[in-house]
Amino acid sequence: SGSNTAGTTSEKHNTSGEKDQVLKIGYQKNGPLVILKSLGTLEKRLKTEGFKVEWKEFTAGPALLEALNVGSIDFGRTGDSPPIFAQAAGAPFVYVAAGKTKFKGSAVLVPQNSQIKTLKDLKGKKIGFAKGSSSHYLIVKALEKAGISYDQIEPHFLQPGDGRVAFEKGNIDAWVVWDPFTADTELNSKARVLVNGKGLSTDRDFFLANNDFAKKHRDIIDIVLEEIRESSEWANSHHKELAATLSPLLKIDEKSLLLSAERREYGIDPLTDDIIKEQQEIADTYVKLKIIPKKITVKDVVDKGRGSE
Amino acid sequence: MEPKNGDTQITLRNVSKIYNNRTVLDGINLTIKSGEFIAIVGKSGCGKSTLLRLLAGLETCDEGSILINGTPLKGINNDARIMFQDGRLLPWKKVIDNVRMGLKGSSQQDSYQALENVDLRDRAHEWPGKLSGGQKQRVALARALVHKPGVLLLDEPLGALDALTRLDMQKLIEHIWKENRYTSVLVTHDVEEAVAIADRVILIENGRIAFNKEINLPRPRQRTHPVFAEYVEEILNRILYQKSDKDMHLIVTKKKKRVF
Amino acid sequence: MEPKNGDTQITLRNVSKIYNNRTVLDGINLTIKSGEFIAIVGKSGCGKSTLLRLLAGLETCDEGSILINGTPLKGINNDARIMFQDGRLLPWKKVIDNVRMGLKGSSQQDSYQALENVDLRDRAHEWPGKLSGGQKQRVALARALVHKPGVLLLDEPLGALDALTRLDMQKLIEHIWKENRYTSVLVTHDVEEAVAIADRVILIENGRIAFNKEINLPRPRQRTHPVFAEYVEEILNRILYQKSDKDMHLIVTKKKKRVF
Amino acid sequence: MGNRSRNRPIDLLIPWAIPFLLLICWQLFASLGAIPERILPAPLDVFQAAIELSKTGELKDHISISLGRAVIGFLIGGSIGFVLGLFNGVSKISELLFDTSIQMLRTIPHLALIPLVILWFGIDETSKIFIVALGVLFPVYFNTYHGIKSVDKGLIEMGKAYGLKGFSLFWTIIFPGALSSILVGFRFSLGVMWMTLIVAETISAHSGIGYMAMNAREFMQMDVIVLAIVLYALFGKLSDIIARLIEGKWLQWNS
Amino acid sequence: MGNRSRNRPIDLLIPWAIPFLLLICWQLFASLGAIPERILPAPLDVFQAAIELSKTGELKDHISISLGRAVIGFLIGGSIGFVLGLFNGVSKISELLFDTSIQMLRTIPHLALIPLVILWFGIDETSKIFIVALGVLFPVYFNTYHGIKSVDKGLIEMGKAYGLKGFSLFWTIIFPGALSSILVGFRFSLGVMWMTLIVAETISAHSGIGYMAMNAREFMQMDVIVLAIVLYALFGKLSDIIARLIEGKWLQWNS
Ligand SMILES: Nc1ncnc2c1ncn2[C@@H]1O[C@H](COP(=O)(O)OP(=O)(O)OP(=O)(O)O)[C@@H](O)[C@H]1O
Ligand SMILES: Nc1ncnc2c1ncn2[C@@H]1O[C@H](COP(=O)(O)OP(=O)(O)OP(=O)(O)O)[C@@H](O)[C@H]1O
């Protein structure tokens, strides 16, 4: 796909001497990169390579990819769906690594005293989720498993914050969302997990890089991935500390964060064929649902050197 | 409230009006009998318009009070209609609608007749903005006259009119007043006009009533009548050569500073 | 461009002005000599203001042309200053700033002197909105006179003034004209005023010049002079009792319809 | 302004010169490859997208649903804004009581209000209409209020002196005097009406051009985004034409 | 309006009666448990949140960063809007050429523009300032244009007849005549300035009250959302006070 736009900033800096090079990383507040950011180890590592790190915060995956598309950032992480849309739109990026599965934290929630006991009861109900998010895929899979067609529910597209209000107000009968929102809702809002992602979706993160940057600075990306791996190890072994660091950032109580940390493993997986196949399945589902207009091949945008690792 | 005709007596008791330390009216005492026609003359800026605005209830007295048939006036004087010095036609209403404005249940005919009276029947359906200065003034006059108020207040209604039209309008005002006998106050700079129409001519000077002249002439008044000319001369002299020494002094010193 | 004084001759050649099918001026031919003082009289709505606006270049002739020293006038007449019938003071400028408006490099003193001349020196720093009708008119007059234009156009400059102030202002206008000798056109309803100031009095009737009277009186003119009274009477009679039979007829038929 | 110039056909065309020129340049640059299609699609591509969306009837649905929301929201918000502006313009007490509160509410972005709107009105049509109404309310309020405040005091005084009171005073003098300003508010709010729809249609919407735009943004369909922008622009012009027609009719005396 | 009434101390208090009453009711209902705290926190909780955010200096940072963006955007957008309004108000040709284009641009929601804005200006400060400037531009343009159009024709004529031309005509007559309307645009755009910030600060921001609000919305921190709303309201009032002071100074003749 199109690679005619340069990773503007970094390229500019390339020509003007090593010292000035900048790595722009897009992150979301509730992702693994925020851990790396708060540990501050990456900056130290890259300084020796003559790179400065600029962290750019995004509220949502699509917004992050928007920036990746025009070359405003070089590297970032999102959930599983945004890269599919971006590929459909022809954005110049590559997958460089996958995160660990986090299906335990993604769930279909219903109020504690709800009449909905099984997936089958979702028929005809109002279900809230963010359009084109991992939750969207999860609910499609869940309905598939229960033998309900997508037309038999009443979907309501809501971003997590709005969905929470609608859920608590009873405007929707069920809500599909991811951690730490799941944990927070479970613990604080009398919600019950109807089903989580187990057996339905692996719900991985993906690490993405600008096409040109990935080609030019293979070594830098290696360093970043390594740092992510290390920070993930720290996170996996320091749940309490992690919750304490994130709590003021996300303004979510430590209990919920602890719960979500405990049912999730941080880390990096190489882009194996299985993972790529999973991702392809998601893409095909979106084609079927007419969320993206044409079929795409995920393999095309996997960073070649890494895909076979 | 239907205005009552010809039975409104106005009494000003020690009325003063002060604008930012400038005493414009200074203890005016005056009784206007029911159905009387009064003309007010005086130098530019002496407080004639202010007096009319007080009578219409558009300003409040700073001292003293105005009694309408014995009751003190508070707020707008609903029984009065005032023709403003600056016309104040509504630019967004056609001429005829300006005349009709505020008329209750009155027939169309009345307002067309009023326009006819001021010779502007054929301009009824034009915008006021397209009229000449004198035409605007006549529309405002028609608007004031079409109401049948208890008190009619006219602030230089004929200032922008030529001699011929002016005579016609004077006759019109007198005629309508005779028919309805409302208490009327006319501010004018034309002493002849004052003598031709009014029962009494009042001169305001330094915020006070300096001169108060009853006109004892039969109506319709003939301008050629020798007594008419006498009245005019007397009043004009009083205005032009102010009797008070203090004023005389003031004027002389002021004039010294002028270039001519 | 510095206005040139006293050397502007104006020629109107067959000038017509039509507003929506209403012919207001109908083939006017007139020459105003350089430095001449002309007074224009006529019935309300006869086209006096329109004529002045044409001379100022604020309207364009529908037919004919206006020549200033032989060159046809196009657009605004930069050499002329007009005093509008409706004053047109800027409400957001203090009185003195209104007078000063448009003066280039002229000293403060000039505009204060102009205010002094119209007896309003002490109101220099007030808003125009706080002035009485006649005071506003005098400010507008001061503003027109403080410029030294080639052509001075005055549209009823004294309509809202009392007899005394009016005399003063007439003297002022004449005085300043004498000093600067600009070509002047004065629209007025007061025939005495016209005769007192003007070299020539012109009557407009039915869109044409119906009457054109040279006033051969020495200046300063004495109102008590018997010839003065003769002039006034002649012009007044011409206005009041229009000679043309056609007009006579019109007026009579119109009057029939009136209520009085 | 006014009718005279509008009759000259050239004057009807000139205003479109700039949009048209831009369009041509844009197409030219795109055809020459100076603007990568992925980032900013060429006008013809946008046109193509429009045709495709029209074929399926999708575009018509989006527009008609948005139009419904827009009009209802406009009517509600416009009426409230007008009435508030009127009361605060006419009555000192009302002004003292309410003006500060309204000035405070005005600054609150709709995006920040969404959680509260969902809380109060749920996720259905009501909340969408509420947001449009809220957006429309303020410009109408503001210009009505200001228009009434700046009506010539002399004319109001005259009206009172001629026995006009209450409604007749309002209808004869205050309203016509304020009308030109009120119509400015009306014109402005017609634009705001379309603008707020996009926020409104982020609340669990399945259709509407705001939804279309935000959906396209999420899926990075630049052609649809640009199409939405073009649609908004056309709606803007349309609203403006309507507003000007009304102005032309009501403000004849001023021409 | 005007100075007379502003001197009475009671008149300074009355406008706050309604916001204050609402506050008390809200606190009351919340204390009584009628409003679940998770959904709509009580005023005291919001106050608490404010205190906490102030302690860390976070709130001050958010506000000062937003203020910087707001002011720069306002200056740029306001100037452009003013100049455009001025030219289109004064010159027929300019009006014919540009007015339609501006009316069309006006309706385009900023949210829909974000992809293009990122394309043109990246994700840094420039793009945020651009959006604020764009938001401020239109009300200023609109009211300037309308104000100039509705200046008394008689006064302009008078000015021309007295030899005023070009700049001096503008400065002496057109500008003061349009000023009251221009100030309305100014007031309105001060509100819009804050409103658009929230959209601007959805573009990769780390700070600013718009960011604070949207971040809180994402994580459903209702107390912070409400705090942001209250801040917006206070800013709105503050802007209004500034605008009114300027109005009071410049429009003295009108009081
Ligand atoms: N803009 C206009 N549009 C249409 N008709 C107009 C316009 N201006 C003036 N008229 C008409 O032209 C005629 C002459 O008007 P003009 O103002 O010149 O009269 P005038 O002689 O100055 O009268 P007055 O003594 O009352 O001021 C009037 O009948 C008036 O209604
Ligand atoms: N609203 C006001 N504020 C301050 N001063 C005012 C106000 N209205 C009138 N004045 C002053 O009061 C005095 C009397 O004004 P008024 O209008 O009554 O005069 P007038 O006798 O009608 O004069 P004219 O014949 O010139 O119309 C004037 O000096 C005027 O400047």
Ligand SMILES: [Mg+2]
């Ligand atoms: Mg007066």
Ligand SMILES: [Mg+2]
């Ligand atoms: Mg005239």
